Amino acid sequence: MCCAGCQAVSEMIVSLGLEAFYERREGVSQRREAALPDPLERLLAFDDPELQREFVKTEGDDRVATFSIDGMRCAACAWLIERSLAEQPGVRSVQVGMATPRARVTWDPDRTSVSVLLRAVSEIGYAARPDLPDENDDREAALGRQELRRLGVAGLGAMQVMMYAVALYAGALQGIETEYRSFLRGVSWLVATIVVLYAARPFFERAWRDLRVLRPGMDVPVALAIGGAYLASTAATWTGSGEVYFDSVCMFTFFLGLGRMVERRARSRCETTVRTLLRNVPETARRIEDDGERWIPRRQLEPGDRVIVSPGETIPADGIIVEGSSSLSEALISGESSPVARHLGDAVIGGSQNIESPLVVSITRVGADSTLAAIASLLDRAQFEKIRIAQVADQVARYFVVGILVLTLVVGSVWWQIAGAGALWVVLSLLVVTCPCALSLATPVALATATHALAQRGFLVTRGHTLETLARVNRVVFDKTGTLTTGAPEIGSVVMVSNIGAAEAIARCTALETRSNHPLARAFRDASDPSSVAPREAINFESVSGCGVSARLDGVTHRLGRPDWVSAIFSGECSEAKLEPPIGEQSWVLLGDPSGPLAWIGIKFELRNDSEAVVRWLIEDDLDVTLLSGDPSLTEVNRVAEFLGIDHVVGGATPAEKLDCLRALQRDGDVVAAVGDGVNDAPLLASAAVSVAMGGGTDLSRTTADAVLLGDRLDSLVDAIQLARRTRRIIYQNLGWAALYNAAAVPLAAIGAVPPYLAAIGMSASSLLVVCNSLRLGRPVRSNR
Template sequence: MASDVEDGVCFHCLQPIPHGVELSVAFQGDDKAVCCAGCQAVAETIIEHGLTAYYKHRDLDKPQQTPLLPEQLKELDVYDNPDVQSDFVRNTGDHSKQTTLTVNNITCGACAWLIERELAKTPGMIKSVVNVSNQRLHIEWDGSIIKLSDIIARLARIGYQALPFQQNQIEANINARRKGFIKRLGVAGLATMQVMMIAFALYFGVVSDLDPTTQQYLWVVSLVFATPVILYSGQPFYKSALKSIQAGSVNMDVPVSIALIGAYIASLYAVIIGRGEVYFESISMFTFFLLTGRFLELLAKEKALKFSTNRLTYMPNLAHREYDGGLEDIAAKQLKINDIIVIKPGETIPADGVLLSDKASVDESLLTGESRPVTKATGDGIVAGSVNQSATLRIKVTATAQQTVLAGIVAMQDAALADKPKVQKAIDHIAQYFVMTLLAIAAVTFLVWSWFDPDHALWVTLAVLVATCPCALSLAAPTSITGAVHRLNRMNVLVKGAQLLESVKHLDTVVFDKTGTLTYGQFKLIAREDYADIDTINAIVSGLEQRSEHPIAAALSQLSDQPISPDAIQNYPGQGILAEIAGTDYRLGRCEFIQIWHPNWQPKRQSNVILANRQAVLAEFQVDDEVREDSHDVICA
């Protein structure tokens, strides 16, 4: 029953809820926790259409067997609902759409090749690219020819479960896989150590004429320890191999599975008949090493995801929407075109829109990298992700969710990163033929050795399968490319396409962006002139700037450990601050703002922040984005 769902588990998909996620749906008078907005939307649709029987009759003991889409949902085409799609689908033309799907159980380039080949045969598909390293599928399709639910169903038929990409869901899937790998590694590691200890006794028995009864006993003990390794720890390889065979293809896990199972069956047969050779230690150790490699690969993927440049995570979850003269707080994803929203100073703008207020000063550094605020006038466009640096703003929404400029930039980046470089395309193509050729060579090897030396035919064949496993061929290229791209992203270098890594050696011209590249991207006090007591000036400036949201204010707000709080303060957006301290009026801001009191005064240097009272100018400050020390050397290199 649905009421028996454990705490900390998503009510809809039965997967662990990531830390910090607080989403829920109302079901039979109770609030049920869900792991992401996608599950929330689907669950609400099920409940809204009276299909709650799905939650009552599903098998909670087998969450992995819960169908991706229940039969009722298939009829409703819930993932084709425009309201549901607004969270993860971007319209790129009259009928063309783009999205990124999370595809479970992608293990190598062969999986990617199979998915891309299957979708390429699908009418209405424009483009499909699989990123093996982060298990994402970027697709573009013609909505007038095929529906997204049909694409997901087509992937399910070839054994791949696909869901709309959600950062929280990705992290939950990786956490679940990591826990599964740790359990299998633990079993394989402990069993391998025991089997190896017994193997040493058998090795010494070769030169010391080990008693047949003792040898048989050691074989049986080895069998007991090796069996969990083969039947439990090796399951990921068998499932992957079976899935690829069912889809009419082969991947690198096919020869691995044949080698493991073949060696185990042959060793088991030797134990039963009491003669021959057993290789329990070899298959146990091989399984442990393979699992270790897969586990390290998973950790690399997890680390890459943590530093992924998915800028949509900076978008606010709530928005202030006007209604009948009042304000209501709603989820940002529920905003509609033509809604009027209110943005308070310091808040991030949740949607694209048109400015209705007289003027605004916004920080667009998330989009442009430029740290200086941009001044906007009534009717100017405002982009989601910008930060309001002035007074409270009113904005009319023109685009939301996946239709915003920021979402478009992220989509272009994801599409570019998903596009494979030439070397990876060649490797993916070769890997398919490599595995097929390997199986053919193994078959020939078995036949030849069966003719010359039947006792060693099986073992030589298994050695060929194991030694020539194309793990490095299929995994090294995508993993190394993804690792390089994410390493560059961590260093604030945004790579538009992975294929650029191939051509970087031919570069002869480099164009630098100033902010955050040749400079630090943060305002800093460069120079100052003081015309009064410096300690008093610092205390006044710190006290005023600590009450300002302007990015320049951060560079001056820490000038004093004992800031003086103003008795009254008034903020003039884009100009400065007028304040009263102990009966004295002060102005702090631009030169033009100060010249209202001192029309003939001119700064001595390129100062952009000036402090003055009605009697005189007290100080001037030059605050700017500081140039990096090594910028000259970089440009001249």
């Protein structure tokens, strides 16, 4: 046991007679603290009727509410929470969900209260907070239930009708008295009517919608087949002549519904990633007000509010730490599991979990502006944009449907000449067997699954075409600063070329860089020591991309950056030799004012610890790697390139030169993926076939990159390229299968070799195969690094 909290929890568990928890739990909880129960007075705030109106529903005399639960890891946790809540007096029922860690509790308001319930959960080491009902989720769940109802009715009906069909077929072979036959047909009709009217209704609705806009989709042949077969069989039943196909009608409805349901679930599971992301933000926050602290619903938070976040709690919105320092787990946002340290003045992202010590956070962005909302909308956008291959498949499917309808008409009339009324079931089979479901499903499910899997690993796909292009990439261009190196540079050495002191030089640089968002600026911000030299105001600040920054300090223009650009402001002549950077494994920038050069500042960049492995993997995988750098000191650039094994290096390049270099590569036929820090290389990223930005500096709501590495880790790039290739392979497999299937099935059905029931099975199996094949992408990538 690590602390008093654990001990309390453990004693609590044993005293409740719930020792079985320790036998059953899967894996040890990773949370180091947060086990200290919430003080009761803090929870009392939740009994406030004003606050409760938001999340408590009244059902008869009872109250119902949903609580989101932090720290739930496994089935044992769910069980423990369920047991301990159920043992509270006054609790009527408890359901704890595993997929989304939430507990739905019904209780008697006269015998217990919200604070007591929350206390019970917090005593066993979890943090429970009221959860606001999500209409979107409810609607999704209602849709799912409706679909299940229709499917169940179709299934039950199909079983029953098939049973009657066996009797009717046997009767047709051995002879059957007309009264029995009519009776069985009548009963079949009754059941089939319910199935067609209830279970098959969505097909008719969608087919009608397609027809009204004259874009026949795959539901048109389906609706025609079901409707036609049903009407013909009904006529046969009432006139007592001809054949009935009620069994095929019901079975077809059932199989089709099954295929659709599997597909919809696969897709909605990917969509819920987005919502789970947002769901993880607590619905309540503890705001500091003039008269103390108060729990308020998160929706009432506004920028500028200050909130307290205790260890174990989740930060309710984006903000800046104004008190305390702690380590936070940003696993939700970046997929990075190890906690990161955040100190006074650091920005924190809503949705990250506070692990160590209490924080006061000043809220900067809420609601749609927040980082999580930006991630969610980028993911949404990626899923709405259809890639070229999916558009082609849709086009083909549409023409295919029209073609099938025409073909069916021709085949039907030919069979009418040959077999008369027997033509009906050939037509039926043809319509059913050729439904281009597999063709339409081949790409979207695969893409959605891959996007979802990558998002979980911290690789955020923001464009529809990203995965497709990433699979074709044969050259990766890294913009050095902030990608292969970390975004946190340090000042190495300062070489004076004038008579101002080193501290004074640094102070001037710091003043110049205060408003710059270039990664270099961070070096000065971290290095500045306000006590030694008085800070000063920079006016007329200007940042010139690829060159440096300039501003007026104490009335004198200063420039900091590339030597040739800085020298432009010198009033006197300046010898070439003076603009030659000193020797040393650093990037050198020059500080100067009109009187001449003042000092060389050496900036040291640490390589990311995964850059070497990533570059090695890329090279081993026969990808070309290029290192682009605006850094004028070629020795430094070459050193980095040599260390990483990169042979194509362009150093000292201005943004325009970088762009030219990229364009030249693309002209030579390379499909280039550009990786940049997302801050200073927007033009470069925009011109590459596919662009990847590091998440660290990127403003997610305005990013133009095709993908963002959320965890600020380079190695998810490797995962992404691998998965993109697998995705492409699976899409081709799916399309190939769909084409093969239809090519084989159409002629067979046209010559009458496929009975309707076989057609229904074949078509559904084909769609299921495609969906399941795509779902394979969700499995973990085999790592060959």
